[in-house]
Amino acid sequence: MNRINNVIKGLKKLKQVQTKEEAFKITTGTFKLGYVCNVTYNDLVKMFGEPILGQSMDQKVNYEWVLKQGDNVFTIYDWKRDKSYSRNIANIWNVGGKKLTIAFEDGLMAKSKKAVFKEFVL
Numbered sequence: 001m002n003r004i005n006n007v008i009k010g011l012k013k014l015k016q017v018q019t020k021e022e023a024f025k026i027t028t029g030t031f032k033l034g035y036v037c038n039v040t041y042n043d044l045v046k047m048f049g050e051p052i053l054g055q056s057m058d059q060k061v062n063y064e065w066v067l068k069q070g071d072n073v074f075t076i077y078d079w080k081r082d083k084s085y086s087r088n089i090a091n092i093w094n095v096g097g098k099k100l101t102i103a104f105e106d107g108l109m110a111k112s113k114k115a116v117f118k119e120f121v122l
Contacts, residue, residue, distance in 0.1 A: 061079060063086055075096040
């Protein structure tokens with residue numbers, strides 16, 4: 001029952017920020033937490049809308065979704081990929097944040113039946 005409640009909480013609370021200004025402000029201090037696999041660019045757009053951030057200044061990221069869940073912040077982004085590859089072929093995306101929560105993972109997986117989350121381990 002707890003797992004089901006976490007899925008419901010994750011779905012309700014996992015929302016993309018609405019402005020670039022907020023996205024830049026709240027992503028300071030985030031780091032790579034893991035990966036989302038079996039999810040395409042189009043899948044992410046269906047789940048969260050168009051990415052809030054485009055190409056980074058260092059050109060290492062082409063697309064980035066910045067998501068909030070309560071006080072927690074998460075990013076989903078490509079890393080060092082050709083823009084066309086990310087948009088048309090990629091099915092593995094980096095997940096960043098300040099801490100991983102089960103509700104985030106459950107919420108993300110509930111939005112896409114084929115998504116698989118893999119935690120980043122050093």
